Amino acid sequence: MISLDHLSFYYRKDSPVLENIHLSLQPGRIYGLLGRNGAGKSSLLHLISGLLFPKTGKARVLDFTPGKRQPAFLQQIFLLPEEFRVPDLTIPEFVKLNGAFYPDFDSQAFHQYLEAFEVTPKNRLSRLSFGQAKKVMIAFALATRVKVLLLDEPTNGLDIPSKRQFRKVIAGTLQDDQLMIMSTHQVKDLDNLIDNILVVDESRILFNQSVDAIADKLLFTHSFSLEEVQSPIYYEGALKGYAVVAPNHSGVASKIDMEMFFNALMTEKQQVLSMFNH
Amino acid sequence: MNFSLYRFRKLFIKQWVENRKLYILATLAIALGMLVLMTGIAFSDDTGLQTGGQDGILVIGLLLCGLAYGSTILKRYHHKAEGIGALMLPASATEKLAVAITYLMLIFPLVYLGVWFLATNTVLTIERNFTRHANHFTSYTFREVLMTFFFVELVLAFVLVCSATFRRYVFPVALSIACAVMFLGVISAEPMMKKLLNNRIPENIAPYLEHFRQEPIGARSYGGTPFKDMQVLIDFRIRDLTSPMVNSSSVSVQLNGGKYVLAMCILFLLPVLLICIAWLKLKEQEL
Numbered sequence: 001m002i003s004l005d006h007l008s009f010y011y012r013k014d015s016p017v018l019e020n021i022h023l024s025l026q027p028g029r030i031y032g033l034l035g036r037n038g039a040g041k042s043s044l045l046h047l048i049s050g051l052l053f054p055k056t057g058k059a060r061v062l063d064f065t066p067g068k069r070q071p072a073f074l075q076q077i078f079l080l081p082e083e084f085r086v087p088d089l090t091i092p093e094f095v096k097l098n099g100a101f102y103p104d105f106d107s108q109a110f111h112q113y114l115e116a117f118e119v120t121p122k123n124r125l126s127r128l129s130f131g132q133a134k135k136v137m138i139a140f141a142l143a144t145r146v147k148v149l150l151l152d153e154p155t156n157g158l159d160i161p162s163k164r165q166f167r168k169v170i171a172g173t174l175q176d177d178q179l180m181i182m183s184t185h186q187v188k189d190l191d192n193l194i195d196n197i198l199v200v201d202e203s204r205i206l207f208n209q210s211v212d213a214i215a216d217k218l219l220f221t222h223s224f225s226l227e228e229v230q231s232p233i234y235y236e237g238a239l240k241g242y243a244v245v246a247p248n249h250s251g252v253a254s255k256i257d258m259e260m261f262f263n264a265l266m267t268e269k270q271q272v273l274s275m276f277n278h
Numbered sequence: 279m280n281f282s283l284y285r286f287r288k289l290f291i292k293q294w295v296e297n298r299k300l301y302i303l304a305t306l307a308i309a310l311g312m313l314v315l316m317t318g319i320a321f322s323d324d325t326g327l328q329t330g331g332q333d334g335i336l337v338i339g340l341l342l343c344g345l346a347y348g349s350t351i352l353k354r355y356h357h358k359a360e361g362i363g364a365l366m367l368p369a370s371a372t373e374k375l376a377v378a379i380t381y382l383m384l385i386f387p388l389v390y391l392g393v394w395f396l397a398t399n400t401v402l403t404i405e406r407n408f409t410r411h412a413n414h415f416t417s418y419t420f421r422e423v424l425m426t427f428f429f430v431e432l433v434l435a436f437v438l439v440c441s442a443t444f445r446r447y448v449f450p451v452a453l454s455i456a457c458a459v460m461f462l463g464v465i466s467a468e469p470m471m472k473k474l475l476n477n478r479i480p481e482n483i484a485p486y487l488e489h490f491r492q493e494p495i496g497a498r499s500y501g502g503t504p505f506k507d508m509q510v511l512i513d514f515r516i517r518d519l520t521s522p523m524v525n526s527s528s529v530s531v532q533l534n535g536g537k538y539v540l541a542m543c544i545l546f547l548l549p550v551l552l553i554c555i556a557w558l559k560l561k562e563q564e565l
Contacts, residue, residue: 046565049366050365050366051361051362051365051366051564051565052564052565053564069365069366069370069371069561070280070370071280071282071285071368071369071370071373074366074367074368074369075368077366078366079362079366081358081359081362081363083358083359084359084360084362084363085357085359085360085363087296088296088299089295089296093295097288097291097292097295097296098292098367100288101285101288101367101368101369102368
């Protein structure tokens with residue numbers, strides 16, 4: 001569905017944003033795109049959606065070259081940016097004007113999502129708070145029913161109840177022929193939501209594994225004492241003892257703590273990567 | 279080239295609905311500005327609102343307002359927050375540009391022309407009733423209308439390219455470049471016309487020469503533009519006299535035949551060329 005082959009992108013040749021990216025993403029999955037600020041997450045999404053053109057290498061999305069931005073391609077992909085500007089329209093006007101460009105736009109679903117987000121559908125977009133407007137845009141993005149849905153920092157600007165609503169809405173929406181990539185540096189927001197983790201670091205894809213594979217290889221646990229855990233990879237002080245990431249010797253999957261995993265990967269890159277490269 | 283009438287129609291409506299308040303307010307502001315300016319001229323000028331003043335407000339206003347409007351028409355594609363939505367909207371660059379062209383190069387001049395027509399006639403009516411001036415509404419030949427139309431379209435196509443090219447300061451940049459090009463045009467007009475005239479007596483002034491019963495001995499260009507008309511000084515010598523005295527008389531000569539067609543083709547093709555450049559710029563637009 002998405003295939004990036006030796007893809008590189010830079011604004012200045014001496015400081016690459018993304019370098020030699022190889023990636024193949026399949027439908028029916030939600031990918032969490034993680035990385036530090038400025039790691040290149042947004043640039044990767046922009047390359048996939050044809051807003052930036054690769055300097056070298058190739059990108060193929062849904063059998064299209066994204067940079068050509070053909071209408072048939074754009075009808076099947078939606079990118080919700082981190083920051084956006086809403087027109088001075090009511091929500092029904094916005095939906096009527098923009099939904100018409102997406103052949104599979106589901107107006108009924110849009111209203112259901114709005115209801116789940118507790119947004120009044122008659123509101124004027126320009127009078128909504130950023131968080132409220134973001135919820136409208138998320139509802140619109142989901143209702144387009146596009147094959148590739150790219151959400152850049154979708155939870156930025158959402159309050160805590162809204163983040164819960166967001167997780168609830170996303171959890172039941174993905175179809176088998178759809179693919180979703182959610183980029184975030186607030187990794188906790190994606191807990192229990194994603195199927196695969198992609199980590200961008202130093203202009204490259206550092207890590208690309210399924211959540212199942214992570215749970216298979218790593219153990220996420222709490223312990224009063226570090227001595228209780230066999231060869232911990234990473235640990236943080238917790239309310240009672242330690243939160244620990246360690247090799248999973250038991251074979252029993254534990255609940256992944258996304259933030260702990262990300263921190264473990266960033267601080268103990270070689271050790272974590274070596275466990276997945278075998 | 280990917281073009282769908284359905285998407286064009288949807289884009290056209292979207293542009294209108296999202297900007298209608300601005301468009302209505304801008305139209306009212308232009309109308310008000312024109313009324314104030316024209317009324318001022320009608321009551322303060324000794325001769326009132328003559329055709330020259332009407333022409334000036336039409337052409338200069340059309341160009342300045344066109345530059346201002348045109349500099350914003352593709353602005354959203356450069357702004358990161360708006361650009362993502364605009365570039366990702368499922369329509370081709372051709373359709374998006376076609377909507378911009380329709381608004382900038384078709385609807386805007388028509389609306390401006392309509393406002394100018396109403397404002398001019400309103401002020402002329404007021405002038406006739408409240409002053410002793412009896413100015414009439416300006417009239418144009420078909421040729422003048424055509425030339426002016428193509429010239430305005432050329433300037434609007436130029437600002438469209440600027441709007442597709444520059445991320446910031448589109449209006450001042452477009453205005454500066456337009457002024458520089460016009461200045462170059464003015465200073466190059468004389469040599470161009472000399473080249474066109476080539477010191478020959480223009481054929482289409484024969485009736486004029488007959489009237490004077492003098493023998494033409496040469497022609498010198500001294501003003502005008504090659505695209506409209508040129509001001510020519512014809513040197514005469516009185517017939518049947520051996521006197522070396524030479525009289526000169528000014529005459530306005532319009533281009534005819536092949537040269538006229540060539541000038542029209544240039545004026546028509548230049549906007550087409552500029553639109554193609556704007557299309558390429560929009561197609562290659564990155565965030």
